[in-house]
Amino acid sequence: MDILHESLLGDGERGCFDGQFLLAMPGLTDSNFSRTVIYICAHTSNGSIGFVLNRSQPLSFAELVAQLELIGAEEIAALPQSAVDLSVLAGGPVDTGRGFVLHSDDFHSDATVPISDDLCLTATVDILRAIAAGKGPRRATLLLGYSGWDAGQLEDEVSANGWLTCPSVNDIMFEGDLDTKYDRAFASMGIDPAMLSTECGKA
Numbered sequence: 476m477d478i479l480h481e482s483l484l485g486d487g488e489r490g491c492f493d494g495q496f497l498l499a500m501p502g503l504t505d506s507n508f509s510r511t512v513i514y515i516c517a518h519t520s521n522g523s524i525g526f527v528l529n530r531s532q533p534l535s536f537a538e539l540v541a542q543l544e545l546i547g548a549e550e551i552a553a554l555p556q557s558a559v560d561l562s563v564l565a566g567g568p569v570d571t572g573r574g575f576v577l578h579s580d581d582f583h584s585d586a587t588v589p590i591s592d593d594l595c596l597t598a599t600v601d602i603l604r605a606i607a608a609g610k611g612p613r614r615a616t617l618l619l620g621y622s623g624w625d626a627g628q629l630e631d632e633v634s635a636n637g638w639l640t641c642p643s644v645n646d647i648m649f650e651g652d653l654d655t656k657y658d659r660a661f662a663s664m665g666i667d668p669a670m671l672s673t674e675c676g677k678a
Contacts, residue, residue: 490518567622
């Protein structure tokens with residue numbers, strides 16, 4: 476079982492970052508994560524996984540379902556507006572060929588995993604077909620790849636001033652304005668990221 480399934484479905488003790496936003500501090504220069512907003516959908520003693528919410532993919536939902544040959548050309552031409560508008564994001568550097576849909580809890584399949592009181596994760600093509608037919612969840616974000624940390628790694632990175640955590644906000648999670656998500660996530664705590672120090676341990 477990989478870290479994704481261990482984190483979501485395993486029996487590890489749930490950690491304090493579970494369901495939080497992870498905001499890259501200004502000093503974090505890793506190109507994969509600079510100025511990112513990440514939703515941590517599982518933080519356990521086995522490890523942690525999350526999804527970057529503000530990195531776009533050069534691929535639309537219509538192009539994706541066409542590549543996967545999930546529906547025919549006529550159905551693609553008649554996609555509902557909710558499917559046309561669905562964001563396709565780069566969820567992280569791990570398993571970038573694998574798709575995940577983070578969504579509201581009004582859609583369920585055999586593969587759907589609840590990750591909070593009102594959020595679920597589905598990683599099978601049945602949800603893509605449902606979205607294409609206008610029968611998907613009310614709110615959704617499609618992500619290719621995810622971000623993962625081994626046991627204790629995320630705690631170490633937060634302690635080293637690489638990340639700031641804060642309560643997640645569904646509007647920020649699902650709204651499509653990617654360019655402002657980073658600043659809006661900090662603003663939800665009353666913080667201007669330009670005022671943050673890039674050094675750890677300085678008053």
